[in-house]
Amino acid sequence: MHAGMFAKRPASRTASARGAVLAKRIWKNRAYFLMLTPGIVYFLVYKYVPMYGAIIAFKDYDLLAGILRSPWAEPWYKHFQFFYESPYFTQLLTNTFLISFYRLVFGMAPPIILAILFNECRVRWFRSTIQTLSYMPHFLSWVIIYGILLAFLSQSTGLVNRWLAALGLDPVPFLTSTEWFRSILIGSDIWQGTGWGAIIYLAAIAGVDGTLYEAARVDGASRLRMIRHITLPGIRNVIILLLILRLGHILDAGFDQIYIMYNVQVYEVADIIDTWVFRTGLERMNFSLAAAVGLFKSVIGFVLVLGANRLAKQWGEGIW
Numbered sequence: 403m404h405a406g407m408f409a410k411r412p413a414s415r416t417a418s419a420r421g422a423v424l425a426k427r428i429w430k431n432r433a434y435f436l437m438l439t440p441g442i443v444y445f446l447v448y449k450y451v452p453m454y455g456a457i458i459a460f461k462d463y464d465l466l467a468g469i470l471r472s473p474w475a476e477p478w479y480k481h482f483q484f485f486y487e488s489p490y491f492t493q494l495l496t497n498t499f500l501i502s503f504y505r506l507v508f509g510m511a512p513p514i515i516l517a518i519l520f521n522e523c524r525v526r527w528f529r530s531t532i533q534t535l536s537y538m539p540h541f542l543s544w545v546i547i548y549g550i551l552l553a554f555l556s557q558s559t560g561l562v563n564r565w566l567a568a569l570g571l572d573p574v575p576f577l578t579s580t581e582w583f584r585s586i587l588i589g590s591d592i593w594q595g596t597g598w599g600a601i602i603y604l605a606a607i608a609g610v611d612g613t614l615y616e617a618a619r620v621d622g623a624s625r626l627r628m629i630r631h632i633t634l635p636g637i638r639n640v641i642i643l644l645l646i647l648r649l650g651h652i653l654d655a656g657f658d659q660i661y662i663m664y665n666v667q668v669y670e671v672a673d674i675i676d677t678w679v680f681r682t683g684l685e686r687m688n689f690s691l692a693a694a695v696g697l698f699k700s701v702i703g704f705v706l707v708l709g710a711n712r713l714a715k716q717w718g719e720g721i722w
Contacts, residue, residue: 455693457469458472458689458690497672501672506648512599514603514641517601520600537600539595544659557576560576578668583663587663606637607637614632615632650706652706654676655675661676
């Protein structure tokens with residue numbers, strides 16, 4: 403037998419063969435790749451290309467000079483150091499983590515509960531009506547929601563404080579009090595997003611095998627037991643997936659909402675990294691500082707996603 407039969411094929415030939423196989427697969431599934439194209443283009447243009455601009459975190463960025471001609475910062479960690487040595491660093495980090503943690507803890511359960519209630523409701527017109535009403539707040543801007551909060555919670559003209567005054571009680575400064583502000587912030591966020599978030603869990607519940615419920619009914623299981631042993635385990639992977647994705651944005655405490663709702667009197671409990679960067683970085687044209695803080699947040703979020711995914715694999719399935 404000839405010895406050359408067992409010799410390794412040239413790498414170029416192997417690569418070309420793999421390329422040919424890949425090209426055939428792409429052509430065979432060209433319709434699917436065509437549908438993927440808009441999403442791929444979106445992520446390339448808005449997610450990956452802007453990463454190039456992150457280098458201004460290590461430069462003294464000059465708007466007129468541009469990214470390439472702007473001088474490098476001396477030392478390279480100058481803007482990171484400025485943020486770290488800021489007297490507000492600890493307060494900003496604490497507020498950001500606390501508000502995000504409260505959103506995560508108190509905001510995860512309501513959509514799940516609401517989706518289960520919708521799934522268990524047998525009166526179709528009632529379920530459709532309540533579902534429509536529940537996700538309508540998602541389409542309201544935070545400006546409108548803040549106007550609604552003012553109408554109810556304003557210290558001077560708010561409906562709630564008028565009721566308190568009618569009962570002989572002192573008015574409560576809900577929107578300017580450090581004791582109440584975070585609760586109102588989280589409460590309004592849950593009110594806006596619960597109905598919309600329930601749609602995802604409803605879709606997940608619809609994918610649970612119906613024969614499991616039929617078998618449970620034959621065995622005499624109650625609705626609560628079916629929810630506990632069939633519905634919740636059936637959507638567990640979706641819950642873990644959304645939890646991991648939300649952990650990646652743990653330092654995004656909701657700039658739009660907080661910027662509209664906060665004021666000087668509640669800076670102590672409401673000022674987060676994003677609002678500070680907007681005031682200190684963008685309003686003063688210090689784009690390098692804003693980029694440095696954004697890069698810092700991205701690294702923290704990336705580490706948290708990796709850790710959460712590894713932890714999720716021990717409980718069930720992760721994202722990858």
